[in-house]
Amino acid sequence: MPRKSSAKSKEIKILGIETSCDETSVALLQFTINNEQLTIKKHLIATQIPIHARYGGVVPEIAARTHVAEVVSLLEKTVGWSKLTTPLIKGGRGDFDAVAVTQGPGLATALRVGFEAGKTLAWAYGKPLVPVNHLEGHMASAWLVPANRRNWKFPILFLLVSGGHTELVLMKDFGDYKVLGRTRDDAAGECFDKTAKLLGLPYPGGPHLSKLAVNGNPKAFDLPRPMINDPSLDFSFSGLKTAVRQLLERTTYNVQRTTSENKRGTKYVVRGKVIDDLCASIQAAIVDVLVSKTIKAALKVNPTAVAVVGGVSANPMLKSELKKALRKACPKVKFLAPAKGLYTDNGAMIAAAGLWNLMQNKKLPAWRNLDAEPDLDL
Ligand code: KG4
Ligand code: ZN
Numbered sequence: 001m002p003r004k005s006s007a008k009s010k011e012i013k014i015l016g017i018e019t020s021c022d023e024t025s026v027a028l029l030q031f032t033i034n035n036e037q038l039t040i041k042k043h044l045i046a047t048q049i050p051i052h053a054r055y056g057g058v059v060p061e062i063a064a065r066t067h068v069a070e071v072v073s074l075l076e077k078t079v080g081w082s083k084l085t086t087p088l089i090k091g092g093r094g095d096f097d098a099v100a101v102t103q104g105p106g107l108a109t110a111l112r113v114g115f116e117a118g119k120t121l122a123w124a125y126g127k128p129l130v131p132v133n134h135l136e137g138h139m140a141s142a143w144l145v146p147a148n149r150r151n152w153k154f155p156i157l158f159l160l161v162s163g164g165h166t167e168l169v170l171m172k173d174f175g176d177y178k179v180l181g182r183t184r185d186d187a188a189g190e191c192f193d194k195t196a197k198l199l200g201l202p203y204p205g206g207p208h209l210s211k212l213a214v215n216g217n218p219k220a221f222d223l224p225r226p227m228i229n230d231p232s233l234d235f236s237f238s239g240l241k242t243a244v245r246q247l248l249e250r251t252t253y254n255v256q257r258t259t260s261e262n263k264r265g266t267k268y269v270v271r272g273k274v275i276d277d278l279c280a281s282i283q284a285a286i287v288d289v290l291v292s293k294t295i296k297a298a299l300k301v302n303p304t305a306v307a308v309v310g311g312v313s314a315n316p317m318l319k320s321e322l323k324k325a326l327r328k329a330c331p332k333v334k335f336l337a338p339a340k341g342l343y344t345d346n347g348a349m350i351a352a353a354g355l356w357n358l359m360q361n362k363k364l365p366a367w368r369n370l371d372a373e374p375d376l377d378l
Contacts, residue, residue, distance in 0.1 A: 100354020
């Protein structure tokens with residue numbers, strides 16, 4: 001890791017930039033190397049959710065254009081306008097040591113906006129550009145919690161659940177990952193969003209569905225738990241979405257069907273308590289599968305801790321059920337999760353994963369040889 005020369009300041013300041021989907025985010029982290037103290041100096045997130053909600057999902061072109069408008073504004077608020085422009089005018093050095101930026105996976109045009117911003121800063125200030133895998137960023141979101149850092153002993157098993165990914169990953173060391181299982185079709189977050197859309201809930205459906213589920217009966221509807229008994233550690237969620245659609249076609253009580261889709265892209269209008277029961281039943285089916293497979297993986301690989309990360313880790317039922325199951329099946333294994341507000345996409349997790357990259361002391365490629373990679377794998 002690059003170190004400042006004075007003994008007092010064995011610290012590094014790293015900027016993190018995230019634009020892979022529908023959140024523009026910039027963070028400035030300060031890490032003191034000798035005592036591993038980490039401070040989030042600045043962290044700004046500009047969500048595009050209200051913009052995309054009008055269309056019932058993310059529109060990539062609009063996402064990219066909105067990132068263009070937001071990223072400079074957030075950088076300016078994070079670093080300060082005069083500091084941002086100084087290098088071009090006077091050859092200033094900037095108040096950070098490295099720039100971490102999401103390289104992929106994500107939407108091609110959206111990723112490129114943040115990546116080009118990162119490259120520009122690296123060029124203008126003469127700082128290293130650290131390309132970050134978005135999935136590694138989600139994993140690092142748990143490391144941002146001081147108590148989790150104290151329990152950070154390898155190997156750690158991750159349940160990574162987001163809108164685009166559902167993976168069980170074993171972290172053997174910083175930068176050393178083994179994917180134990182992944183979804184064969186839809187991601188868990190995608191399943192939350194698509195079933196919520198069928199019920200007429202706004203985009204993104206996950207948080208709305210989980211709120212309504214609180215008042216519903218999770219046993220009201222008998223929904224499938226796809227692949228729960230399959231010996232592999234893989235997942236499949238597309239069948240669950242189909243089962244919900246078929247259920248809505250069959251249910252007559254308080255479910256009204258229309259011949260064409262309404263403006264939220266659904267042809268069902270669900271009324272009364274039945275919507276709470278449907279939400280609770282869908283959530284229970286998704287959570288059951290995620291918990292069961294994670295415990296199966298934990299018993300197989302014997303980690304020191306299990307971490308749940310990614311947007312779906314915001315789901316209170318997932319966290320409480322996983323914690324409970326873990327306590328029962330592997331009582332010595334610690335349970336880790338990100339802090340509130342850092343479950344979904346953010347710049348702080350990208351800066352943290354940038355630190356992980358620097359900690360490995362690997363030679364970084366020059367910024368001019370790097371580009372966004374929409375299909376990047378772990
Ligand atoms: O990690 P993230 O911000 O973006 C991706 O990398 O995909 O995750 C977004 C996903 C969405 O599918 C959203 O519905 C889901 O996280 N999500 C939730 C909850 N909060 C966010 N799913 C279930 N329950 C929640 N409370
Ligand atoms: Zn994400």
